[in-house]
Amino acid sequence: MADLPADWIAEAAALRQDLHAHPEVLFDLPRTAGIVASALRDWGCDQVVEGVGHSGVVGVINGTNSGPTIGLRADMDALPMTEATQLPYASQVAGRMHACGHDGHTAMLLLAARKLAHSRDFAGTAVLVFQPAEENGGAGARAMLRDGLIERFGLERIFGLHVMPDLPTGMFATRSAGIMAAADSLRITVTGKGGHAGRPETCIDPLLVCSHIHVALQSILSRNIEPTQAGVVSVTMIQASDNEDTIAPQASMRGTVRTLDEDVRDLIEARLKTMVPAIAQGFGAAAEVAYLRDYPVTWNDPKTTELFAKAVAKVTTTTTDTPPRMISEDFGFYGAAVPASFGFLGMGDGPGLHDPKFDFDDRLLPLGARVWLSVMSGNT
Structure with a gap:
């Protein structure tokens, strides 16, 4: 032309x-x-x-x-x-x-x-x-x-x-x-027990639970996936109380999961749904995981x-x-x-x-x- x-x-x-x-x-x-x-x-x-x-x-x-x-x-x-x-x-x-x-x-x-x-x-x-x-x-x-x-x-x-x-x-x-990569949405809701921030012993702090979950999620990549495989788990939002003196009864986490292989995608979803509630239970809290498959x-x-x-x-x-x-x-x-x-x-x-x-x-x-x-x- x-x-x-x-x-x-x-x-x-x-x-x-x-x-x-x-x-x-x-x-x-x-x-x-x-x-x-x-x-x-x-x-x-x-x-x-x-x-x-x-x-x-x-x-x-x-x-x-x-x-x-x-x-x-x-x-x-x-x-x-x-x-x-x-x-x-x-x-x-x-x-x-x-x-x-x-x-x-x-x-x-x-x-x-x-x-x-x-x-x-x-x-x-x-x-x-x-x-x-x-x-x-x-x-x-x-x-x-x-x-x-x-x-x-x-x-x-x-x-x-x-x-x-x-x-x-x-x-x-x-x-x-x-x-x-495929892009999936991760949404986690942690339910604990709220109360005064000056008396944390009377509470079950959902933000503390979120912190442990956040760190533990990275073990999926380092300990469950072959090193030659690719995966990303990124928590990008954590929300709880809007008051600095209050421990909220509930906190939410949101993030994204990226993978190049369907087997890895399935594994990450399965590990998330097993790991997250178990971590929360260890603190006396409860957690629900919503894993939404977005783009392939x-x-x-x-x-x-x-x-x-x-x-x-x-x-x-x-x-x-x-x-x-x-x-x-x-x-x-x-x-x-x-x-x-x-x-x-x-x-x-x-x-x-x-x-x-x-x-x-x-x-x-x-x-x-x-x-x-x-x-x-x-x-x-």
């Missing part, structure tokens, strides 16, 4: 910055989804469907020759956090921010869509999947699948891309098998990943042996339904994902678009 016109790239950057200034979260994306759908229609997509998976947008572009039906996915949602960049296009919505690059993912795929619709110089069908609610456990991918994404649009494979600040700028990194492992189909890397290598430096990461993505739901592959596009040094000072690098917009164009022109 011919290169991207300079004015298209400039317009994509302006669109990206506009999305950045007006972030929307989870499934509540009326402005963002409307901009995406309008652009796809203006550029002549063969089909534009809104409301897939509540607020997702799907665009369909047919190539000049017969070939496979390929899904290209971008996420659209922002995060519920406060921006600290002081950019001229910083978030105008209090407590919301594009801190994970989804504004850039959306703009990259739109730029590619414009070129695909203009040239039609590829075989098969490009299905452009603009997804809501990737962040905060929204599972927008699952919602789109439940709304018939695969069946309605005939997807044979699907590809995903995410910017990554700790990779060299412009480098594409992927791997076969698991590339990102993002699993890269080997053949699809080989095709992905081969296509991307035509436009940028590529590696296929990036180590798996214990961060998570709901793209794994697609991989459970159809051959799928996911990769990272390097952004170089700078604030990391979910950092209040993060901003997408607009210089990556044409490269990201060329990645998608190469995937389609390679008849993947």
